[in-house]
Amino acid sequence: MEFTPQVTVHQGSSGGGGLEITAKKTEFVALYSSLLNTFKPLAIPFTVRTLDGNNHNYTIKLQDSQHYCQVKGDEAKSLSGVGISLDGTLLPSGSGSVGFPVLNKKESKHNMRVEFPLIEVVGNEKSCYGTLILIAEIDS
Numbered sequence: 599m600e601f602t603p604q605v606t607v608h609q610g611s612s613g614g615g616g617l618e619i620t621a622k623k624t625e626f627v628a629l630y631s632s633l634l635n636t637f638k639p640l641a642i643p644f645t646v647r648t649l650d651g652n653n654h655n656y657t658i659k660l661q662d663s664q665h666y667c668q669v670k671g672d673e674a675k676s677l678s679g680v681g682i683s684l685d686g687t688l689l690p691s692g693s694g695s696v697g698f699p700v701l702n703k704k705e706s707k708h709n710m711r712v713e714f715p716l717i718e719v720v721g722n723e724k725s726c727y728g729t730l731i732l733i734a735e736i737d738s
Contacts, residue, residue: 616649617656617734632719640712646734647705655737659697660689665728669720677726679715684708
């Protein structure tokens, strides 16, 4: 079983200010461990930098986190229990989340870690996929 998330970096057009999130890789493969009955944790390194080159306080938030598994011939079912952490801190998703504060930086490197719940192997082919939306905003 293979899990192949895709990372796409979208940049806003905010004129002279703003932040940019970059990642060297755009495709990551999580390997399945039959011993653990789940995918091995996935590490996604990325960099946040200010577009104006000045130091800023900013917050990184997990705006959305949706994951699914689908047995061939069946409908996709939501996969709950996926854990997302940023630099070792659990990152809850949703618009109400506080986020991960970064103080007085013009560039910072981060590591997002994705940990999966138990995913049993079934007789039929099963595929799992998901979407993570990460945003960075300058604090006002």
